[in-house]
Amino acid sequence: MPLTAEKGFLPDFAAIPEDIAKKAKMMFLNYPNNPTGAVADEEFYKEAIAFAKKYEILLCHDNAYSEVAFEGYKPLSFLQIPGAKEVGIEFSSVSKAYNMTGWRIGWAVGNPDVIEALGRFKTNIDSGQFQAVQCAAAVGLNGLQDAVEANNEIYRERRDIVVDGLNAMGWNLPKPKATFYIWAPVPKGFNSASFAEFVIEKAGVVVTPGNGYGDQGEGYFRISITMPKERIAEALERMKEKIGKVEF
Numbered sequence: 105m106p107l108t109a110e111k112g113f114l115p116d117f118a119a120i121p122e123d124i125a126k127k128a129k130m131m132f133l134n135y136p137n138n139p140t141g142a143v144a145d146e147e148f149y150k151e152a153i154a155f156a157k158k159y160e161i162l163l164c165h166d167n168a169y170s171e172v173a174f175e176g177y178k179p180l181s182f183l184q185i186p187g188a189k190e191v192g193i194e195f196s197s198v199s200k201a202y203n204m205t206g207w208r209i210g211w212a213v214g215n216p217d218v219i220e221a222l223g224r225f226k227t228n229i230d231s232g233q234f235q236a237v238q239c240a241a242a243v244g245l246n247g248l249q250d251a252v253e254a255n256n257e258i259y260r261e262r263r264d265i266v267v268d269g270l271n272a273m274g275w276n277l278p279k280p281k282a283t284f285y286i287w288a289p290v291p292k293g294f295n296s297a298s299f300a301e302f303v304i305e306k307a308g309v310v311v312t313p314g315n316g317y318g319d320q321g322e323g324y325f326r327i328s329i330t331m332p333k334e335r336i337a338e339a340l341e342r343m344k345e346k347i348g349k350v351e352f
């Protein structure tokens with residue numbers, strides 16, 4: 105589904121052709137969103153649930169960034185919306201909240217029939233996760249959550265360096281409420297690939313070309329704030345010095 109800036113990077117259910125909707129079996133949603141940093145409100149999930157009910161589509165919500173949010177914003181769980189458990193399940197993971205990316209442990213919750221089918225399928229294609237990883241995840245989930253808060257404060261600081269830095273060069277970006285990504289349009293005269301190349305050559309900074317995330321990502325790039333703030337500040341300084349003001 106195309107995610108456009110005009111629609112706040114949320115899918116437009118009304119724009120999905122009837123024949124496609126009727127054929128669809130499963131729909132994946134992901135908010136807070138990677139790569140756009142967009143978030144979804146209750147109204148959006150209500151629409152999604154109504155759409156899933158109407159066309160008998162299984163809704164799968166990927167909520168990997170549920171804990172990575174700033175300044176008091178609390179991402180919703182899809183399952184807190186009335187009717188959600190009739191149509192879908194939610195996935196999450198310790199990857200982002202507990203700095204356990206690559207440790208490969210997460211969970212699925214929601215509609216009991218779907219969870220049962222998923223469980224039956226999973227037990228036939230693999231075996232349980234390495235026990236030490238399970239124990240580490242349990243410590244993360246059961247322990248004090250102040251490390252999550254502290255992490256979010258680190259990401260917020262880095263986010264502000266990137267957004268303020270780009271905006272000083274001519275962008276007009278809002279600060280994402282959640283995730284550790286900044287999704288920005290490329291300046292006039294560039295596409296995603298040519299801009300990424302330009303930034304590497306001019307400033308020695310790597311940004312991710314948006315077209316790698318699908319056709320709708322063309323014309324955008326993503327900055328990931330998974331480096332220390334000093335390094336991020338240096339990247340923005342170099343961009344400012346070597347690229348200067350940009351136009352759209």
Ligand SMILES: *Cc1c(COP(=O)(O)O)cnc(C)c1O
Nearest residue numbers: 134138166168197199205206210
């Ligand atoms: C990081 C991420 C995940 C988590 O994946 P793991 O396999 O648990 O590390 C899921 N969805 C999105 C969109 C992500 O960015």
